Amino acid sequence: xxxxxxNQVRKSFGDVEVIPPLDLTINxxxxxxxxxxxxxxxxxxxxLIAGLEDVTSGEISIDGQPATELPPAKRGxxxxxxxxxxxxxxxxxxxxAFPLRMAGLPKDEIEKRVTNAASVLNLTDYLDRRPGQLSGxxxxxxxxxxxxxxxxxxxxxxxxxxxxxxxxxxxxxxxxSELHKRLSTTMIYVTHDxxxxxxxxxxxxxxxxxxxxxxxxxLELYKAPRNTFVAGFIGSxxxxxxxxxxxxELGADTIGIRPEHIDVSQTQGQWTGRVGVSEHLGSDTxxxxxxxxxxxxxTVRAAGEVDFKHGDTxxxxxxxxQIHKFDAQGLRI
Amino acid sequence: xxxxxxSRRKSINTAVAWGIGFIIFFPILWTIxxxxxxxxxxxxxxxxxxxxxxxxxxxxxxxERSDYMRFLWxxxxxxxxxxxxxxxVAVPAAWSMAFVPSKRTKDILMWMLSTKxxxxxxxxxxxxxxxxxxxxxxxxxxxxxxxxxxNLPIIIWMLYTYFKEIPGEILEAARMDGASLKSEIxxxxxxxxxxxxxxxxxxNVILAWNEAFWTLNLTAAKAxxxxxxxxxxxxPEGLFYAKLSAASTMAIxxxxxxxxxxxxxxxxxxxFGAVK
Numbered sequence: 001x002x003x004x005x006x007n008q009v010r011k012s013f014g015d016v017e018v019i020p021p022l023d024l025t026i027n028x029x030x031x032x033x034x035x036x037x038x039x040x041x042x043x044x045x046x047x048l049i050a051g052l053e054d055v056t057s058g059e060i061s062i063d064g065q066p067a068t069e070l071p072p073a074k075r076g077x078x079x080x081x082x083x084x085x086x087x088x089x090x091x092x093x094x095x096x097a098f099p100l101r102m103a104g105l106p107k108d109e110i111e112k113r114v115t116n117a118a119s120v121l122n123l124t125d126y127l128d129r130r131p132g133q134l135s136g137x138x139x140x141x142x143x144x145x146x147x148x149x150x151x152x153x154x155x156x157x158x159x160x161x162x163x164x165x166x167x168x169x170x171x172x173x174x175x176x177s178e179l180h181k182r183l184s185t186t187m188i189y190v191t192h193d194x195x196x197x198x199x200x201x202x203x204x205x206x207x208x209x210x211x212x213x214x215x216x217x218x219l220e221l222y223k224a225p226r227n228t229f230v231a232g233f234i235g236s237x238x239x240x241x242x243x244x245x246x247x248x249e250l251g252a253d254t255i256g257i258r259p260e261h262i263d264v265s266q267t268q269g270q271w272t273g274r275v276g277v278s279e280h281l282g283s284d285t286x287x288x289x290x291x292x293x294x295x296x297x298x299t300v301r302a303a304g305e306v307d308f309k310h311g312d313t314x315x316x317x318x319x320x321x322q323i324h325k326f327d328a329q330g331l332r333i
Numbered sequence: 334x335x336x337x338x339x340s341r342r343k344s345i346n347t348a349v350a351w352g353i354g355f356i357i358f359f360p361i362l363w364t365i366x367x368x369x370x371x372x373x374x375x376x377x378x379x380x381x382x383x384x385x386x387x388x389x390x391x392x393x394x395x396x397e398r399s400d401y402m403r404f405l406w407x408x409x410x411x412x413x414x415x416x417x418x419x420x421x422v423a424v425p426a427a428w429s430m431a432f433v434p435s436k437r438t439k440d441i442l443m444w445m446l447s448t449k450x451x452x453x454x455x456x457x458x459x460x461x462x463x464x465x466x467x468x469x470x471x472x473x474x475x476x477x478x479x480x481x482x483x484n485l486p487i488i489i490w491m492l493y494t495y496f497k498e499i500p501g502e503i504l505e506a507a508r509m510d511g512a513s514l515k516s517e518i519x520x521x522x523x524x525x526x527x528x529x530x531x532x533x534x535x536x537n538v539i540l541a542w543n544e545a546f547w548t549l550n551l552t553a554a555k556a557x558x559x560x561x562x563x564x565x566x567x568x569p570e571g572l573f574y575a576k577l578s579a580a581s582t583m584a585i586x587x588x589x590x591x592x593x594x595x596x597x598x599x600x601x602x603x604x605f606g607a608v609k
Contacts, residue, residue: 050509051508052505052508052509071508072505072508072509073508073509073510073511073512073513077509078509078510079505079506079509081502081505081506082502083500083502085500085502085503085505085506086503086506087503087506087507087521087525088503088525089524089525089527098507098510098512098520099510099511102510102511102512102513102516103511146506146510150510150511156509
């Protein structure tokens with residue numbers, strides 16, 4: 001049971017307000033991802049929920065109980081840190097057992113839960129090793145193990161995968177998603193990687209300079225970004241955004257079109273450009289098109305292999321129903 | 334990458350290093366040698382280096398004249414007690430300065446260090462009077478307190494430096510795992526800082542053991558440690574070099590042995606953080 005409600009939560013460090021008053025509800029069992037560029041306050045927000053930072057004003061309640069004044073230990077949350085933050089002087093077994101020991105559980109109960117967590121996370125063979133003798137992925141699993149044994153009200157993840165290499169990251173991403181499906185415990189996950197956000201989240205909270213720019217499911221954010229910031233942040237490669245006469249014709253200040261919503265042709269189309277760099281991924285090709293007269297570069301995603309060389313002329317046609325329109329303030333029309 | 338050093342160059346370096354080491358060690362060696370000479374041989378001119386009649390006479394006379402064990406015991410209590418008390422005070426102090434620093438933390442650290450810049454004799458008078466007032470003169474307890482206070486800035490500084498090396502996230506993890514402040518310090522911080530704490534203890538035992546100003550000025554017959562034991566042999570009636578040397582050797586032997594066995598720990602502690 002772990003509904004987390006933030007009510008007018010504000011945080012400032014001295015004179016600098018990093019989080020202006022903010023409201024947010026994270027429902028029980030939800031996988032909620034805080035995403036935004038570095039310095040947007042997403043980690044601070046997580047630390048406020050954890051109790052590692054004190055709120056300047058506002059209220060936090062966890063599972064219906066006021067938690068604003070509670071120390072981290074009393075909030076019933078578990079956290080996985082970017083640096084794993086394992087206890088280097090303890091074996092894996094003792095690391096995982098530590099929160100249970102702090103909770104004063106009987107020895108056999110601790111042993112049972114540690115053994116159980118270790119088998120879930122494939123750590124059984126490593127229980128007597130020290131963290132220093134483990135690989136990055138194994139350390140991450142120990143950190144997760146330490147979090148799950150407590151059966152917390154909610155899990156907090158602070159960029160847990162950013163120290164891992166790309167292949168391992170994809171694997172761990174799946175493991176965490178699976179863990180969420182199995183435990184159905186509330187999870188709050190902080191990342192700057194929008195791919196992680198899109199693939200894992202039930203609900204994404206996009207943050208910029210401490211402000212919530214948009215809250216919604218991955219597809220809501222993808223299909224109907226509330227403003228140009230969200231439009232540019234969610235989706236990979238980024239949405240093409242440009243101003244000018246083309247936008248004015250549609251009655252907007254700025255229009256946006258995703259790379260996958262532009263059709264390419266060698267013979268005809270709405271816009272003409274010159275092919276720059278093409279990135280061949282096999283399944284897709286990302287073509288960077290210059291000299292369209294719209295903006296510096298338009299990125300296009302073509303399915304499979306396409307036969308364009310550097311410098312070729314290319315014709316582009318946006319799908320009219322997929323064009324996003326924004327006003328002068330950058331808000332969706 | 335290792336720099337290429339020719340083997341000739343290497344052996345010269347080794348010889349020079351040993352030479353410098355020997356020069357530094359020589360006074361101690363000379364003291365130890367002199368302690369085995371007769372008083373006559375001790376002041377012989379030219380000095381006799383090795384070929385004299387080795388005797389243990391000085392040691393037995395020194396032991397007869399004054400009770401070595403009593404001084405040794407006082408030294409152990411004073412050095413050990415002041416260090417232990419200092420650590421107990423310094424661990425929470427260094428913890429707060431390293432992990433929850435305030436705007437003034439740097440100033441406080443500087444201020445604490447600045448007390449070490451004051452010549453001890455400058456506060457002798459007030460401290461002496463305080464000691465009379467509190468009835469602490471010539472008491473082991475009084476010396477434990479004074480030496481603890483004198484070395485406290487160094488203990489806090491050293492622990493602060495070691496604690497700074499410990500990632501704050503690990504302590505935050507402990508807090509998230511439900512550890513109280515006490516458990517956090519006891520089960521997480523202290524075990525991780527053991528090498529640093531050990532070298533702090535060692536260095537401060539040595540400092541307190543060798544401290545002579547306060548131990549001489551605030552003691553008389555009862556509470557004197559080994560420094561007072563040595564000093565009692567440089568009397569106005571004339572110096573007895575051989576006996577003085579024997580007393581000195583007996584006084585430095587325990588700390589020398591301690592230092593010998595813990596030198597690895599000491600060096601690691603003193604360079605901790607500098608080389609990672």
